[in-house]
Amino acid sequence: MNKVILMGRLTKDPELRYTTNNNTAVCSFTLAVDKGFAKQGEERQADFIPIVAWDKLADFCSKYFAKGRQVAIVGRIQTRTWDDNEGKKHYVTEVVANEAYFADSKRNDGPEKPQSQQPAQSSDGFYPLEEDDELPF
Numbered sequence: 001m002n003k004v005i006l007m008g009r010l011t012k013d014p015e016l017r018y019t020t021n022n023n024t025a026v027c028s029f030t031l032a033v034d035k036g037f038a039k040q041g042e043e044r045q046a047d048f049i050p051i052v053a054w055d056k057l058a059d060f061c062s063k064y065f066a067k068g069r070q071v072a073i074v075g076r077i078q079t080r081t082w083d084d085n086e087g088k089k090h091y092v093t094e095v096v097a098n099e100a101y102f103a104d105s106k107r108n109d110g111p112e113k114p115q116s117q118q119p120a121q122s123s124d125g126f127y128p129l130e131e132d133d134e135l136p137f
Contacts, residue, residue, distance in 0.1 A: 004095055006049060007072045007103050008033035016062035027058035029065065031073065031095075051075070053097040061100055070104035073097050 014029040031049045038044040051073055053061045065071060075097040082090055 002076045003074070004077055005072070005074050006031055006033050006095065007070065008046070008049070009070050010065055010067050011048060012067045014062045014065050016058060025055055025058040027053045027061045029061065031071070050092070050094040051097055052094050053100065057097060057100060061097070065100070069102070072101040072103045074099035
């Protein structure tokens, strides 16, 4: 089974290209994925994983993902090799994305509700109900 699930931040804006033979969209970007542990007094380390998305997913990633955005990727690991013009062999390991999701909080891109319409949020993340409010179930 070849399945990988990653969550991290984009190191730069995605790069969208199209194949020459059939004009298929391909989007590539690098995901900085925290290693999840750090020794006392040391900075947290990250792995930088190359990601490739194809077709409609490539269009989605190039349109909505940007540098610094936290995303989750589901895909498979792919290894490939090629020879350059000088005959030197190159190796690459990358993740081919099958699914892509936003993993950070929603940005304030749209219009916000006026403050008078927004209920006050308590420190535990819940909104208080008015005494006359009915429960939704």
